[in-house]
Amino acid sequence: MNQEYGHEVTRDSDEDEAEATRRDAGDAESSRANRGWWDRNADEYQSDHGSFLGDDRFVWGPEGLDEADAGLLGPVSSLKGLDVLEIGAGAAQCSRWLAAQGARPVALDLSHRQLQHALRIGGEVPLVEADAGDLPFRDGSFDLACSAYGAVPFVADPVKVFREVRRVLRPGGRWVFSVTHPIRWAFPDEPGPEGLSVAASYFDRTPYVEQDERGEAVYVEHHRTIGDRVRDVVAGGFRLVDLVEPEWPEWNGQEWGGWSPLRGNLIPGTAIFVCERTD
Numbered sequence: 001m002n003q004e005y006g007h008e009v010t011r012d013s014d015e016d017e018a019e020a021t022r023r024d025a026g027d028a029e030s031s032r033a034n035r036g037w038w039d040r041n042a043d044e045y046q047s048d049h050g051s052f053l054g055d056d057r058f059v060w061g062p063e064g065l066d067e068a069d070a071g072l073l074g075p076v077s078s079l080k081g082l083d084v085l086e087i088g089a090g091a092a093q094c095s096r097w098l099a100a101q102g103a104r105p106v107a108l109d110l111s112h113r114q115l116q117h118a119l120r121i122g123g124e125v126p127l128v129e130a131d132a133g134d135l136p137f138r139d140g141s142f143d144l145a146c147s148a149y150g151a152v153p154f155v156a157d158p159v160k161v162f163r164e165v166r167r168v169l170r171p172g173g174r175w176v177f178s179v180t181h182p183i184r185w186a187f188p189d190e191p192g193p194e195g196l197s198v199a200a201s202y203f204d205r206t207p208y209v210e211q212d213e214r215g216e217a218v219y220v221e222h223h224r225t226i227g228d229r230v231r232d233v234v235a236g237g238f239r240l241v242d243l244v245e246p247e248w249p250e251w252n253g254q255e256w257g258g259w260s261p262l263r264g265n266l267i268p269g270t271a272i273f274v275c276e277r278t279d
Contacts, residue, residue, distance in 0.1 A: 018210040018218050025207045025220045027156045031110065031131055033209075033217035034154045038111035046091055046117045052254065055121050056096035060148050060178045061270035062259035065246040067097065072176050072244065072274050073144055079103040082143040085168060087132050087161075087177075088150010092118035095125045106142075108132070109150070132161045137168045145169055147177040153221050156207070158229075162236025166277050175238055175275045181245065181268040184258065185223045191260030196267070229273060238275035246270050 025033070038045075053059060058067035068076060073084075080102030086095045089107035091114060098105040108128040109115050115127045130136050132151035145165050155161050165175050186202040188195050202225065210219040224232065226243075233240050248264025255261075259269050 018212055020208070020210050022204075022206040023209050025156060025209050025217055025222075027133065027160075029217050030154060030156050030207075030220040030222070031133075033220045035110045037219045038109075039113040042090075042111055042113035042117055046114075049256070050091070052256075053091075053093045055093060056100055056123075058094040058097040058148070060244075060272055061246060062254070062256045063246040063248055063264060063270055064252045065244075065270075065272075067094070070244070072242070072272060073146060073174060076101055079144075083141065085135075085137070085142045085145040085165075086150075087145060087147040087165070088152075089118070089127075090114045090150065091121055092123070092125050092127065093121075094146065094148055096121075096123050099123065099125055103144075106137075108135070133157065133164060135164045135168050139167050140170045141168045143170055143173055145173065145175045149178055149180075152177050153179050156220075156222055158222075158224065158232045159235045162232060162238065166237040169277045171277065171279045173277045174241075175277065176272065177275075178270055178272040179229075181271045182224060182226050182229065183267060184269060187258075187267070189258035191255045191258055191263060193262070195258055195260075195263055226271070229271070233273060233275050237278055239278050240273060241276050242272075242274040244272040244274065246272070 067073060079098060082103045084098050084103045084105040086105055086107045089095055089109045092107035095105035095107040106126045106128060107118060108130055110131055112129055115129055118127050128136065133155060151161060152158055169175065183202060186198045186200050188199050205223050208221045209217050211217050230240055245268040248261055253261060
């Protein structure tokens with residue numbers, strides 16, 4: 001989950017001293033920084049947000065859009081017996097929901113500590129610690145792949161990830177992922193009125209980096225415009241079937257980082273890309 005969806009948790013003393021900047025950050029640096037960040041912050045993240053995420057719920061973002069209602073992977077009745085890869089699974093909440101529908105999910109995450117929380121919650125879902133850009137699976141291993149705010153915002157080369165996803169999918173396989181809506185990059189990450197005024201260029205792709213006193217990144221997030229994301233999907237070997245921008249529901253009164261009813265009723269916060277493998 002990305003900087004807005006997960007990065008508002010209280011930082012430890014070392015991270016309190018981190019400097020926020022905008023600079024280039026490649027694959028290796030981004031992977032190393034984000035693995036460390038999630039390992040350090042997984043406990044607090046799960047403590048703060050576990051009740052909203054549930055133990056076996058598939059929610060696409062802070063708006064609360066539930067896969068049980070959205071059916072973006074396909075009709076719920078069609079999931080039974082399918083092999084599904086969840087990328088950036090965290091504590092594997094989405095995978096448990098998939099298993100309850102009769103699917104055969106595998107939950108993959110870069111963070112060892114996040115997967116320890118998956119073990120704590122329990123269940124029979126296989127857990128794999130690996131980088132999304134180098135998936136440890138044979139070609140054509142899965143029918144579906146999904147990611148709810150996992151991996152994609154954190155990688156310097158999303159096309160590399162998409163090509164890996166395509167490789168492990170079977171012909172016609174569906175790949176669905178959610179990310180912070182790209183328009184949010186132009187606004188301050190604040191839930192109140194101050195988060196409604198444009199403060200930066202939407203077209204500035206320079207990564208957001210938090211770095212320590214040595215200049216080493218401790219957190220990295222990468223920005224792509226909507227057009228970039230569409231082109232990345234195509235370059236990765238997929239066709240875009242749908243682009244979903246969930247509206248803020250009346251029942252959801254929570255604030256989560258930069259998400260809030262105030263902002264959610266005015267500007268989109270999440271973008272969900274529904275893709276199918278081209279053969």
